[in-house]
Amino acid sequence: MLKPLRLLSLLGLLTVPAITWAAQPGYADVPPGVWYSEAAEKFVEDGILDGSQKNFRPQEFATRAEFTKLIVALNGGILNTPPSTPSFDDVSISAWYFTYMEEAAHEKWIQGYDNCLGAHPCNAFPEARISRAEAAALIVRAFGLEPTNDAQQFTDNPAGQWYTEPLQTAADHCIVQGDESTGRVRPADTMNRAEMITMLWRADEMMTQGTSCFYQRAFGIENVFITSATTLEVELLEGVKIKSATDITRYTLTGKYGSLKIESATVLDASTVELRLGESIGKCGNGEEFTLSIPDEEVAADESFNSSETFTYECIIGDDFDILEFAVHPSDTPEELTVVRRGAQNVDMLALDITAGCQEDYTVDSIMLNHEGNGSNFDIVNVHASVLGQIAGNGTRLDNEGWNVRFGPVLSIPACKTITVWFRADISTVARPQLEHVLSINSSADISSSGRKSLGQFPIRSTTFRVR
Structure with a gap:
């Protein structure tokens, strides 16, 4: 039933x-x-x-x-x-x-x-x-x-x-x-x-x-593709279990100047994992070699293997590298619920990492923040963007839909670099208690920039805020 x-x-x-x-x-x-x-x-x-x-x-x-x-x-x-x-x-x-x-x-x-x-x-x-x-x-x-x-x-x-x-x-x-x-x-x-x-x-x-969980098996490292200065897509072959592929301690990435930090691993499909780096891999076309390794991977009881792949960051002219990437800043991973009091000021609502492709410098003109939840967006006031502690843009309310945050001057992101934008706001002194609010960037259409593509795990959402 x-x-x-x-x-x-x-x-x-x-x-x-x-x-x-x-x-x-x-x-x-x-x-x-x-x-x-x-x-x-x-x-x-x-x-x-x-x-x-x-x-x-x-x-x-x-x-x-x-x-x-x-x-x-x-x-x-x-x-x-x-x-x-x-x-x-x-x-x-x-x-x-x-x-x-x-x-x-x-x-x-x-x-x-x-x-x-x-x-x-x-x-x-x-x-x-x-x-x-x-x-x-x-x-x-x-x-x-x-x-x-x-x-x-x-x-x-x-x-x-x-x-x-x-x-x-x-x-x-x-x-x-x-x-x-x-x-x-x-x-x-x-x-x-x-x-x-x-x-x-x-x-x-x-x-x-007649095979249970067949799709959770992948197999060693076959290929590594650099999809941006801070992300890799790894195609897997025999030996690697997708179920544990999100464990970043499994991977080691080294370059000319030592190890590079891996901040997250996300399974994209039955044979592909996306690795997000904590720093830029550098500028394309400089010939530097990198090696990704999965050392001592256990295949079965008392059996293990080492798998690695060496690759270079080649420049590819076209849409794939003429991009901006958007992601929640690692230190701002959304919690299920954050309680805020009425009248609270300069509340950190959402921290957004913006990473530029390595073709050239890019600019962002504005970002649309959508409002979700059972509260009214009139309970949230003075929405603004901050970069390195300085106000970089102010939000204009769009009825009860959200805010259009326009940067002034336009936000510039150097090639291969990442800038963190903090979206902050005040909670109205007359905000209704027990109601909830979420800020979100629903799709690339909410972003106005000079990049041909705006990539990210959309919708990008903030923590849920409940007023008390």
């Missing part, structure tokens, strides 16, 4: 167009090599997705009906005659998903809200966004998965919840993966269509190939 979170029962139904599935060579929004492309290509090849369509819409939210359709397709399709009277009051016979919902109900994969299947009224909320917990529970039921207790216990999957066991079982089979740095799996979060097909692809591969 797929029991929805209480929150979802309050959301109502979402209206979506007739579902189409797509992924094919040259497809506009499934670029070759993107992290979900293998899942899309495999499902098109197997007839699970409709490759004749032009758009897949990977970033749109996935609904329960869409997820159920794929679950049914992966389990042989419609095998039972649907009833003449719908099992769910909110699933009409004319709906495109009627037969899929009825097939899933017949197999007891879904039973409606509060196990209402067989009674009326009974709703399944087919057009509501599906959460990670709901998706995991549906996969566990449909594929008949059993717990193995191999996965870590997630900090936000406490005992006693309806989703506790199915979510942990899905993790045992590597169908869901938590954040290694926080131990969280975010059961209530919704997912987009790219995440949906990736989760289902993992489940299908695990069942058809």
Whole structure:
């Protein structure tokens, strides 16, 4: 029984167009090599997705009906005659998903809200966004998965919840993966269509190939690519376990003048890790060699190996190096919640590192800070930017959407260098207590600069601030 979170029962139904599935060579929004492309290509090849369509819409939210359709397709399709009277009051016979919902109900994969299947009224909320917990529970039921207790216990999957066991079982089979740095799996979060097909692809591969967690294996160092003066992308070959690849102590990076500090490691896909450096690797084209090593990597009991790759920082003319990179400053890693008092002044809201590509110096004219949370942005006043302790720009309020922070004069970032910008503000003396505020940079479109590309793990968000 797929029991929805209480929150979802309050959301109502979402209206979506007739579902189409797509992924094919040259497809506009499934670029070759993107992290979900293998899942899309495999499902098109197997007839699970409709490759004749032009758009897949990977970033749109996935609904329960869409997820159920794929679950049914992966389990042989419609095998039972649907009833003449719908099992769910909110699933009409004319709906495109009627037969899929009825097939899933017949197999007891879904039973409606509060196990209402067989009674009326009974709703399944087919057009509501599906959460990670709901998706995991549906996969566990449909594929008949059993717990193995191999996965870590997630900090936000406490005992006693309806989703506790199915979510942990899905993790045992590597169908869901938590954040290694926080131990969280975010059961209530919704997912987009790219995440949906990736989760289902993992489940299908695990069942058809008979190999659990196959996608968590990568293998030694194959290539190292310098994507900016402070970031490397590392392609892995035999021997390295992706699950522990975020441990920066595993890596050693050396150059002509000694070791370079590695500040973070992020898994990009099943064979690629991004390393973010604490200092610039230098200017491109100077011929300096660097060596990245993974020393004494354990492969199995009593067996280890050393892997290394030597490379140079070549200049590549074009978009890839004509960039600015944006990231939360390491010392300002967002906490879950920070409490601030009414009337507080010069509060550090967000620290942003801006790193210039090595082609030339770059400038930033303005940055749009968006406001999120249940509080009003009128509770936050005097928003401004500070660099090296000096005010570098002031924010203009944009209704209740946020602030446009314009630098004056324009902010200049030298080639291959990083500048940290602190966004600070005052909390109004009449700010409403117990309400929360988050500042965010949602996409590169929020940034006006001289670089052709603005890269970052968007949306970039601040800590959540609660007024007391």
